[in-house]
Amino acid sequence: MFPVLYMVTAFIISLQPNWEWQSFPETGFKILTPKPLIHDVREVPTPASIIQFHQFHGGSLSDSTLSLAFVIDHYMLPGEEVVGDDDYKKEFFENTIDELLISLDGTLVYMDIVHQADRDVCIWKGSFMKGDGVIRGHTILSGNKYYGLQVFGMEKNNPDELMDKFLNSFKFLDT
Numbered sequence: 193m194f195p196v197l198y199m200v201t202a203f204i205i206s207l208q209p210n211w212e213w214q215s216f217p218e219t220g221f222k223i224l225t226p227k228p229l230i231h232d233v234r235e236v237p238t239p240a241s242i243i244q245f246h247q248f249h250g251g252s253l254s255d256s257t258l259s260l261a262f263v264i265d266h267y268m269l270p271g272e273e274v275v276g277d278d279d280y281k282k283e284f285f286e287n288t289i290d291e292l293l294i295s296l297d298g299t300l301v302y303m304d305i306v307h308q309a310d311r312d313v314c315i316w317k318g319s320f321m322k323g324d325g326v327i328r329g330h331t332i333l334s335g336n337k338y339y340g341l342q343v344f345g346m347e348k349n350n351p352d353e354l355m356d357k358f359l360n361s362f363k364f365l366d367t
Contacts, residue, residue, distance in 0.1 A: 209226035209227065209257060209258050210226065211224045211225065211226045211357065212224065212225065212226075213361075214228070214229055215365065216231065216248065217365060218246075219246050219266045220337070220364055220365050221264075221266075221339065221362060221363060221364055221365060222362075222363050222365055223264070223341075223358065223361050223362050223363070224357060224358065224361035225250060225251075225262055225358060226251070226258055226260075226354075227250040227251045227258070227262065228250055229248040229249060229250040229262065229264070230248065230249055230250060231246065231247075231248050232246070232247045232248075232249075233245070233246050233247075234247075236267075238270060240270040241270050243267050243268065243269075243270065244267060244268070245265070245266075245267045246264075246265070246266040246267065247263065247264070247265050247266075248262075248263070248264040248266075249261070249262065249263045249264075250262050253325070253344060253345070253346060258354070259345060259346055259349055259351075260343055260344065260345045260351060260354060260355070260358075261343070261344040261345075262342075262343050262344075262358060263340075263341075263342045263343075263344075264339065264340065264341050264342075265338070265339070265340035265342075266337070266338065266339050266340075267337075267338050268336050268337055268338070269336045269337070269338060270336075278305075281305065281312055281333065282305060284333070285303070285305060285314035285316075285331050286303070288314075288331055288340065289303065289314070289316055289318070289329070289331065292318075292327075292329075292340075292342070293318050293320070293327075296318075296320040296321075296325075296327070297320060298318045298319055298320035298325075298327065299318060299319055299320075300316065300317075300318050301316075301317040301318055301319055302316060302317050303315070303316040303317075304316070310334055310364070311332050311333060311334035312332070312333045312334075313330055313331070313332050314329075314330070314331040314332075315329075315330055315359075316328070316329050316330075316331070317329075319347070323347065324346060324347055324348070325344060325345070325346060325347065326344070326345050326346070326347045326351065326355075327342055327343070327344050327345075328342070328343055328352075328355045328359060329341055329342040329343070329359070330359050330362065332362075334364070339362070341358070341359055341362060343355045343358050343359060
């Protein structure tokens with residue numbers, strides 16, 4: 193009986209992707225992912241200056257072993273630190289999330305803002321594809337740095353635990 197149990201367990205474990213730390217010193221963070229992230233950079237003109245917009249992405253909803261897609265957006269806001277009261281930051285977070293959800297024809301499920309010593313974090317969840325798809329994210333403001341973490345999955349796969357693993361592993365690199 194034990195050999196059969198061992199073989200079944202070994203087979204299931206072999207199907208699970210290996211999560212590894214990926215470090216991105218050029219943008220100041222590291223994160224755990226089961227898939228390599230591709231880094232794209234583009235310049236976005238604004239009235240004040242040109243912003244370098246970094247996007248990291250990997251995975252796919254159509255992947256048979258792990259149907260999750262990961263995205264991290266990063267840019268530095270013009271000027272120094274983002275200064276504003278809680279209402280200003282709430283509006284910033286809402287507008288940022290709304291733009292993404294509109295592009296997906298999605299809806300917001302919940303949103304909560306957490307103030308930490310070195311950052312403000314908006315923790316949120318949305319649905320898309322008429323409720324079949326789920327997106328969870330952490331939108332982070334730290335000084336003049338913006339980080340938008342999103343992970344996409346299918347509701348039927350109950351992806352919350354893996355989504356948490358990705359989102360909660362985000363760390364700033366020591367400078």
